[in-house]
Amino acid sequence: MKRRTFLSIFLGTATLLTPLSVGRWAQAADPVKAEKVAGKSAAKKSKPPVAPFVPGSWTIAIMPDIQHYSTYYPGLTRLQTQWIVENKEKHNIVYVLQNGDLTNHNTPKEWKRASRGLGILDGVVPYALVPGNHDYAQGNAKDRSTRINNYFPPSRFQDWPTFGGTMAPGHIENNYHLFEAGGIKWIIVGLEFGPRDATLQWADQILKKYSDRKAIVFTHAYLYCDSTRLDWAKKEKTQQGNPHKYGTAGGVNDGEEMWNKLLRKHANLFMVINGHIAGDGLGFQVSKGDHGNLVNEMSVNYQRQPLKGGAWLRLLEFRPDGKTVQARTYSPLYEEHKTDEQNQFIFTIK
Ligand SMILES: [Zn+2]
Secondary structure, three states: OOHHHHHHHOOOOOOOOOHHHHHHHHHHOOHHHHHHHHHHHHOHHHOOOOOOOOOOOEEEEEEOOOHHHHHOOHHHHHHHHHHHHHOOOOOOEEEEEEOOOOOOOOOHHHHHHHHHHHHOOOOOOOEEEOOOHHHOOOOOOOOOOOOHHHHOOHHHOOOOOOEEEEEEOOEEEEEEEEEEEOOEEEEEEEEOOOOOHHHHHHHHHHHHHOOOOEEEEEEOOOEOOOOOEOOHHHHOOOOOOOHHHHOOOOOOOOHHHHHHHOHHHOOOEEEEEEOOOOOOOOEEEEEEOOOOOEEEEEEOOOOOOHHHHOOOEEEEEEOOOOOEEEEEEEEOOOOEEEOOOOOOEEEEOO
């Protein structure tokens, strides 16, 4: 990592640190995690190799929960977006997704930082975002009041050729994007945290309208780190972070409800992506829709890692065969990949 870049991460930090000392700094911040990091280093030799980027692939870059960067380390968001801009050509990055929790407490200061960080992408790489629970009320999602539209109003996106529209004028919370990549037409639909019934009805219309496009839905809370959908009715006691827990005014739907009311019905849907989840934050399963289509469901969130996420990005590389997707995990802070099976794996579009 360039020294200049690193300095920009820690505003007000005058000490010059080398990349090696970045790692030490991160470990010093949490002795328990430091042990784990040390253990990982010892096991480094046996780590699987980094999967090669296959020429002709195109990429969706996912920025999992950035809420703590907006509070503590705004430079990490900028580091992620700068890396995306600098590697746009090399990785053929076509779209960026931010899965919600852009802020921790929905404060103007945090929103300004998130806006500045993502703003590096403006006019360079299109991105889509949705609000998470921390972007509502005082960060507790007791209702759906949010400052997201003060900083990311639809007018910020509306001139992009790939921007489809929103559910409600002046509200970015539910939005869709249309683009072509690898010779295939795609739609990305972004849904608010714990979407309301009316939101699912809107999404149903959008997915029907664009049934000729392969669809990705992303939202803040959907799949849990046990690799099953968030399901309040059956798993209230064993899954944390279910939208029903927050008592959000106006009602919510959890993962299982989204699946049954909306997602399973659409033959063109092949993927659902979410963040939010604690623990290791990582989950993946494949479900079969009513029309026999396979739906890849993936949760990704690194906020429990050192430095509240360590700038880890999830990259989805869609290979030129039109059906193979390489998931990869990279941090522009550490300039390293995670190559264990939860962070580097292949799935298929059928
Ligand atoms: Zn969350």
